Amino acid sequence: MSLATDQRERCPLCEVEIHGQGGPADRVIFSRGTPGSRSKLWARVCQYLKSDAQRSRCINQDPELRGDCRPGDGFEEIDAIQIGDSMP
Numbered sequence: 001m002s003l004a005t006d007q008r009e010r011c012p013l014c015e016v017e018i019h020g021q022g023g024p025a026d027r028v029i030f031s032r033g034t035p036g037s038r039s040k041l042w043a044r045v046c047q048y049l050k051s052d053a054q055r056s057r058c059i060n061q062d063p064e065l066r067g068d069c070r071p072g073d074g075f076e077e078i079d080a081i082q083i084g085d086s087m088p
Contacts (some may be wrong), residue, residue, distance in 0.1 A: 014045050018059065020053045024067030036073075039064035043074035 009018045018038065020026030028041045038060055044059045054060055 009059050012057050013049070013054060014041075014058075016041060016045075023065055026065070037070075039069045040073040042066045043069045 006019050007022060010016070011018070012028050015031065017029040018026050018041075019029065024038060026038050028036045028038060029043075030036060030042050041060050049058055060066055
């Protein structure tokens with residue numbers, strides 16, 4: 001039995017590096033912070049591309065490769081806070 005070798009891809013847009021076999025278990029190396037998954041990259045970066053030209057260059061557009069987003073992939077929404085004195 002032969003083991004498949006890890007592939008390494010670098011996105012020309014955001015310059016992250018993706019290591020793996022081309023699927024949801026791939027490891028994404030961000031420029032800062034801990035490594036993550038393709039679904040995390042999608043939730044934080046790729047879904048916000050605005051043009052077809054950008055999307056065509058992105059290496060993380062295939063939903064079968066990235067899998068479903070999981071809790072913690074995206075940025076958490078927080079409640080608004082009141083700054084300053086709220087009493088007259």
